[in-house]
Amino acid sequence: MSGMEFDLESRLSDDDHQALKLWLRLLSCTTRIEDQIRQRLRADFGTTLPRFDLLAQLERHPDGLAMRELSKRLMVTGGNVTGITDQLEAEGLVLRETHPDDRRSFIVKLTPQGLRQFKRMAATHEAWIVELFAGWTPAQKTQVQELLAQLKTHLKDNTP
Amino acid sequence: MSGMEFDLESRLSDDDHQALKLWLRLLSCTTRIEDQIRQRLRADFGTTLPRFDLLAQLERHPDGLAMRELSKRLMVTGGNVTGITDQLEAEGLVLRETHPDDRRSFIVKLTPQGLRQFKRMAATHEAWIVELFAGWTPAQKTQVQELLAQLKTHLKDNTP
DNA sequence: TATTGTTATACTCTATAACTATA
DNA sequence: TATAGTTATAGAGTATAACAATA
Numbered sequence: 469m470s471g472m473e474f475d476l477e478s479r480l481s482d483d484d485h486q487a488l489k490l491w492l493r494l495l496s497c498t499t500r501i502e503d504q505i506r507q508r509l510r511a512d513f514g515t516t517l518p519r520f521d522l523l524a525q526l527e528r529h530p531d532g533l534a535m536r537e538l539s540k541r542l543m544v545t546g547g548n549v550t551g552i553t554d555q556l557e558a559e560g561l562v563l564r565e566t567h568p569d570d571r572r573s574f575i576v577k578l579t580p581q582g583l584r585q586f587k588r589m590a591a592t593h594e595a596w597i598v599e600l601f602a603g604w605t606p607a608q609k610t611q612v613q614e615l616l617a618q619l620k621t622h623l624k625d626n627t628p
Numbered sequence: 629m630s631g632m633e634f635d636l637e638s639r640l641s642d643d644d645h646q647a648l649k650l651w652l653r654l655l656s657c658t659t660r661i662e663d664q665i666r667q668r669l670r671a672d673f674g675t676t677l678p679r680f681d682l683l684a685q686l687e688r689h690p691d692g693l694a695m696r697e698l699s700k701r702l703m704v705t706g707g708n709v710t711g712i713t714d715q716l717e718a719e720g721l722v723l724r725e726t727h728p729d730d731r732r733s734f735i736v737k738l739t740p741q742g743l744r745q746f747k748r749m750a751a752t753h754e755a756w757i758v759e760l761f762a763g764w765t766p767a768q769k770t771q772v773q774e775l776l777a778q779l780k781t782h783l784k785d786n787t788p
Numbered sequence: 789t790a791t792t793g794t795t796a797t798a799c800t801c802t803a804t805a806a807c808t809a810t811a
Numbered sequence: 812t813a814t815a816g817t818t819a820t821a822g823a824g825t826a827t828a829a830c831a832a833t834a
Contacts, residue, residue, distance in 0.1 A: 544826090
């Protein structure tokens with residue numbers, strides 16, 4: 469489905485509605501970039517965004533994370549974390565260790581192979597992002613970054 | 629899954645990587661807003677974003693659209709348009725008319741009920757958006773709007 | 789009783805491919 | 812041959828709920 473002529477932004481029929489126009493454009497850009505990332509992760513590494521995100525969390529936490537910590541951080545329910553972890557474990561990228569203090573719990577960690585593999589993917593991933601955002605100058609990036617920070621605060625306040 | 633402490637932005641571990649940070653923040657904000665919209669469409673109107681988007685296209689085209697036109701505009705494959713149209717037709721919101729010149733084709737149109745229902749949803753939807761973006765001044769909205777237009781051009785050029 | 793993790797199930801959204809009727 | 816639409820199927824990605832083991 470590449471090279472389409474239309475997209476979500478064409479939903480709008482009239483010229484007012486500033487917030488709505490802005491939202492449709494924001495959604496359109498973000499979706500387009502996300503689709504690119506998903507396609508490239510699949511084509512180049514045979515993986516998916518949720519799997520990549522789980523590995524990224526583990527890379528930030530070399531001592532590992534319990535399943536429920538992963539669930540909170542990835543904002544998905546526990547059953548999903550079990551499924552993704554099963555896949556990554558089968559690929560030898562992560563392992564479950566018993567929790568020393570709580571026998572209900574597991575600590576999930578990157579294997580050495582998982583760390584190597586993630587680092588390789590992360591570097592490529594960052595290069596894709598840099599390329600996709602090359603349409604903005606560093607100053608413009610900073611500007612949007614700050615505006616988004618402000619918006620995020622508002623979203624947090626309004627939608628608990 | 630409301631009231632989470634973490635989100636995608638926490639994926640990043642260090643302070644450089646301007647484009648990557650920007651992307652994670654953009655994705656985080658957009659996802660959060662989109663989740664809100666999906667939840668509210670379901671709770672208040674028992675519908676989904678793709679169904680809403682299809683109705684929106686039809687409202688822009690009172691003479692109706694062929695299935696393949698809908699497919700192009702919604703950027704999904706034909707089988708999906710058939711499915712969504714079936715649902716909306718079963719709910720009495722759209723109807724298929726025979727094409728006068730091409731007996732392979734249908735023209736999909738809003739029913740009067742569909743138009744009334746869409747207008748009600750669209751007004752509420754816009755109010756949600758206005759509220760969610762209330763963290764930005766009109767000038768800031770304009771600014772982001774223009775920056776996104778620029779980014780979109782770059783994306784189009786780079787990812788055909 | 790509450791919590792951690794697993795299992796089972798289901799739903800939405802999407803794509804691909806085979807099929808039909810028509811052009 | 813090519814196109815419009817349908818059908819069937821598959822696979823992400825997600826949620827809910829019942830469950831076992833442990834706290």
